Amino acid sequence: MAALNYIRSNEKKLKVIKSNSITFDNDTKPMAQHQLQPENWVDLYADYLFNYAIGRISDSEVAKDLVQETFMAGLKSAKNYKGDAAERTWLIAILKRKVIDYYRKINSNKGKAEVRMNYSAQSDAEGDWLEEQVADPFSSFENSNIENEELGLAIQDCISKLPKKQALVFTMKTIQGISTEDICNELDINPSNLWVMIHRARTALMDCLNQNWF
Amino acid sequence: MISCEKAAIICNKAQYREATFIEKLKLRFHLLMCKTCSKATKKNTQLTSLCDKANLHSLTENDKLKMKEILQEKD
Structure with a gap:
């Protein structure tokens, strides 16, 4: 399993290198410049940014505010946007700064910034200290957490490529877990209509994930 | 006997635990005979487990509308 993960992560790096070299080629031509379209931001990137933020700040209200900011x-x-990065990359870079600022702000009081470290909760515990502190090399917890966050962003990316109505139905059903009846009432469609849309969305998503994830 | 289109719809319903017992039975029966559908069902289930694993979050439409309004005021 570890070996498999390793191979997969290397493949991803390769992909990144490949895609970087492509954009590098494009950068030499001025016509490939990116442009900002703020009127589409909320539709295209709000969920993506929100998922990114919530991976770092688990309070959804704060995450929402940060996306807004x-x-x-x-x-x-x-006007400072030079156009060499894609719109979304640029926005993520801003959000990253916002997250850092947020943690700076909540830690600005001197008392909060002070970190007290104890060897362990039971300070009278005896034993081999160092051995107990070493990370468990067989723990897949951290790795899979990172991988799951990447997976979430990949899925979100694929959802944003769907037609708008399908994306809406899919997120309402899958992510927000709203019942079929409620969705039908809210969007004014009938159930069989809804299932067809879900079917199309899922098929498209599977194709997209097959290309970008596996 | 149900068609493949119907089987696909039931399979999707089953992903959200909304298929009835009879429907599930029909689907199982169909999957026994149809290779393509059983492959598709496997893929579909995989997608569900991926979505569960990714722990997705999203903003509601109301939140998005509010964001749009605030952005437009700024413009």
Whole structure:
């Protein structure tokens, strides 16, 4: 399993290198420049940014505010956008700063910034200290957490490529877990209509994930 | 005997645990004979488990509308 993960991560790196070299080629031509379209931001990137933020700040209200602030900051500094990065990459970069600022702010009080370290909860515990502190090399917990976050972003990316109505139905059903009846009432469609849309969305998603994930 | 289209719809319903017992029985029966559908069902189940694993979050439409309004005011 570890070996498999290793191979997979290497493959991903390779992909990144490949895609980087492609954009590098494009950068030499001025016509390949990216442009900002703030009117589409919320539809295209809100969920993606939100997932990114919530991976770092588990409070969904704060995450929502940060996404909002990111859009505002993006709008404000739109004239500084040089166009060598894709719109989403640029927004993620802003969001990253916002997350760091958030943690700086909540830790600004001197008392909160002070970190107290104890060897362990039971300070009278005896035994081989170092051995107990070493990370378990067989633990797949950290790795799979990172991988799951990447997977979430990949799925979100694929969802944003779906037609708008299908994406809406799919997120309502799968992510927000709203019942079929409620969705039908809200969107004014009948159940068989809904299932057809779900079917198309799932088929498209599987194709997309096959290309981008496996 | 049900058609492949019907089997696909039932399979999707089953992913959200909304297929009835009779429907599931029909689906099982269909899958025994149809190679393509059993492959598709496997893929579909895989997608469900991926979505569960990824622990996805999303903003509601209301939140998005509010964001749009605030952004437009700024413009």
